[in-house]
Amino acid sequence: MYRRILVPVDGSATSKLGLRHALGLAKDQHARIRVMNVLDDLALAPMLDGYPVDITMLIDSMKASGDKALDEAIRLAQKAGVNAERAMVEGRGHLVSDTILADAKKFRADVIVMGTHGRRGLNRLLMGSDAERVLRESHVPVLLISAKNANHRRVKA
Numbered sequence: 001m002y003r004r005i006l007v008p009v010d011g012s013a014t015s016k017l018g019l020r021h022a023l024g025l026a027k028d029q030h031a032r033i034r035v036m037n038v039l040d041d042l043a044l045a046p047m048l049d050g051y052p053v054d055i056t057m058l059i060d061s062m063k064a065s066g067d068k069a070l071d072e073a074i075r076l077a078q079k080a081g082v083n084a085e086r087a088m089v090e091g092r093g094h095l096v097s098d099t100i101l102a103d104a105k106k107f108r109a110d111v112i113v114m115g116t117h118g119r120r121g122l123n124r125l126l127m128g129s130d131a132e133r134v135l136r137e138s139h140v141p142v143l144l145i146s147a148k149n150a151n152h153r154r155v156k157a
Contacts (some may be wrong), residue, residue, distance in 0.1 A: 002029045006109035008130075009035050009070035009098050014147040019073055019117030022143045023080045025113065032083040032108045035073040039090045063088065074079035093129035104140060113143045149155045 010092065011016040026033050056069040070086040077084035079136055091099045104112050116131035135142045 002026075002113075003029045004107060004109045005029075005031050005033045006100070006107055006112045007033055007035045007073070008112075008114050009037055009069045009073045009097075011065060011072070012115070014115035014117055014145075015069070016072075016115070017147060018113050021143065022113035023077060023082050025111075025143070026052070026077075026082045026084075027080060027137045030087070031110070033077055034087060034103075034109070034137040035070055035077070035086050036103050037070050038091055038096045039063060039066060039088060040096050041091050041093060042095065065150045068138070073100060095130070095133065097130040100130070100134050101137055104138065109140055111143060112138060112142045114147065115147055116144045117147050122146045125154075 002025065005026055007019050009019055022033055025031065032040050041059070043062075066088050070088060074084055074086050087103065089099055089103050095100075100112065100114075104124070112133065112134060113129055116129070131142075131144050135144060
C-alpha cells in the first residue's frame with residue numbers, strides 16, 4: 001500500500017520515535033524512505049533582531065545539526081534493512097510545515113510519518129505545531145507518533 005514514506009527528522013527524541021515507526025512500516029510494506037531535515041531560516045529571525053550576529057556561523061551550526069540527524073537516520077535505516085535516501089531542504093523563508101508538504105509532493109510520498117510533542121494549551125499556542133499543520137494541509141495520509149509517554153514504549157525497527 002505504501003511505497004514512498006517521507007520522514008522529517010531533527011535529531012530530537014520525538015523525531016527518532018517517528019523514524020522508528022516509519023522504519024517498521026517501510027519493512028512491512030517493502031517501501032523506501034526519504035528522511036528529510038529542514039534548514040529553518042525563520043528560526044533565526046528572533047535571534048537576529050537588533051543583535052550583531054554572524055549569520056554564517058548560525059547557519060553552519062544548523063546544517064551540522066541537520067547532517068547529524070540525517071546521518072543517524074540513515075544508519076538506523078541501514079541497520080533495519082530499509083532503503084532510505086536523505087535530504088536537507090532549505091526553508092527559504094517558509095514555515096517548516098510548508099517545506100515538509102512541498103517535499104512530500106516532490107518525493108511523491110504516499111504517507112508522511114513524523115513524531116509530535118503533543119503539546120496542549122498555552123504551550124501549543126506559543127510554540128505552534130508543525131505536525132498539526134502538516135496533518136491539516138497534507139494531501140496524503142499523515143501518521144503522527146506522539147512523544148507522550150514515549151519513555152514507556154519501545155518500538156523496534
